[in-house]
Amino acid sequence: MTSSEPRRVEHQQTDKGYVPVYTTAVVEQPWASYSRTDHQTWATLFERQRELLKGRACREFIVNQERFGMSPDAIPRFDDLNEVLAKATGWQLVGVEGLLPELVFFDHLANRRFPVTWWIRKPDQLDYLAEPDLFHDLFGHVPLLLEPVFADYMQAYGRGGVKAHGIGAEALVNLTRLYWYTVEFGLIRQDGGLRIYGSGIVSSKGESIYCLESPAPNRIGFDLRRIMRTRYRIDTYQKTYFVIDSFEQLMDATRPDFRPLYAELAAQPSIPAGDVLAGDSVHHRGTGEGWATDGDV
Numbered sequence: 699m700t701s702s703e704p705r706r707v708e709h710q711q712t713d714k715g716y717v718p719v720y721t722t723a724v725v726e727q728p729w730a731s732y733s734r735t736d737h738q739t740w741a742t743l744f745e746r747q748r749e750l751l752k753g754r755a756c757r758e759f760i761v762n763q764e765r766f767g768m769s770p771d772a773i774p775r776f777d778d779l780n781e782v783l784a785k786a787t788g789w790q791l792v793g794v795e796g797l798l799p800e801l802v803f804f805d806h807l808a809n810r811r812f813p814v815t816w817w818i819r820k821p822d823q824l825d826y827l828a829e830p831d832l833f834h835d836l837f838g839h840v841p842l843l844l845e846p847v848f849a850d851y852m853q854a855y856g857r858g859g860v861k862a863h864g865i866g867a868e869a870l871v872n873l874t875r876l877y878w879y880t881v882e883f884g885l886i887r888q889d890g891g892l893r894i895y896g897s898g899i900v901s902s903k904g905e906s907i908y909c910l911e912s913p914a915p916n917r918i919g920f921d922l923r924r925i926m927r928t929r930y931r932i933d934t935y936q937k938t939y940f941v942i943d944s945f946e947q948l949m950d951a952t953r954p955d956f957r958p959l960y961a962e963l964a965a966q967p968s969i970p971a972g973d974v975l976a977g978d979s980v981h982h983r984g985t986g987e988g989w990a991t992d993g994d995v
């Protein structure tokens with residue numbers, strides 16, 4: 699295989715249109731075959747996001763990213779990152795071609811393996827790309843795998859995914875919303891303001907600013923049931939972000955068995971992405987302080 703292109707196995711018609719399906723196998727990172735352009739793309743995105751995330755990303759993200767010694771000089775080698783991870787939290791990165799079927803993805807997480815897409819976006823996709831690539835996966839997800847509580851949360855999520863998959867499609871939808879509104883698009887309250895920890899935000903220039911500074915989106919205090927009922931958008935910035943107080947709060951709230959919760963939620967309607975409900979704990983401003991209730995935005 700030449701490694702300038704991901705290995706596309708076939709195409710498949712889905713809800714989201716005609717999408718490429720990749721091999722689900724774990725692959726070696728073809729590091730030697732990254733082009734100068736690939737390394738340059740990494741450098742550009744890395745420098746841009748590091749600068750933008752000062753004072754915007756949470757402390758844990760910044761500090762742990764520095765512990766890896768990632769730099770703009772070259773695309774990191776998974777093997778080097780794995781040495782740091784092995785000592786700290788026992789997580790391991792494995793190379794993949796792209797999005798995996800849910801059960802395969804959950805099984806990796808349940809075993810403390812994080813799948814990282816080995817290829818990086820093209821220069822005309824610096825600001826937006828519809829699927830995860832190396833920059834999103836490595837820059838966005840990997841730093842928090844060094845944070846012990848968050849590392850445990852990711853594994854618990856994988857185990858919960860295997861379980862939800864056995865329960866049914868509705869349970870899986872509820873659980874996927876939890877991943878979306880925490881791991882991918884989560885905000886955390888820190889140092890008297892809001893900070894980013896979601897990977898989908900930290901790897902996006904536009905959304906890193908928008909999620910904290912735009913008056914448009916709702917920022918609502920973490921509420922497990924509310925999150926599991928809330929639909930989400932994959933084609934624009936989020937209409938709603940959920941805010942945790944700490945990673946411990948996230949872990950504690952998600953530790954109980956979800957089976958009774960799935961049964962309870964099956965009888966309830968889903969909530970449109972941008973709605974505010976009576977009883978939501980709404981944060982007034984991205985960088986400011988103070989909480990209101992009853993949809994007082």
Ligand SMILES: C[C@H](O)[C@H](O)[C@H]1CNc2nc(N)[nH]c(=O)c2N1
Binds near residue numbers: 797799815
């Ligand atoms: C978590 C969520 O359910 C989502 O559907 C999964 C599916 N497969 C994936 N596969 C990869 N490689 N990376 C991902 O983030 C996901 N997300």
Ligand SMILES: N[C@@H](Cc1ccccc1)C(=O)O
Binds near residue numbers: 858859862876954956
């Ligand atoms: N407690 C969840 C497992 C889980 C933990 C953390 C995040 C997500 C899911 C369950 O029973 O399914």
Ligand SMILES: [Fe+2]
Binds near residue numbers: 830834839882897
């Ligand atoms: Fe992601």
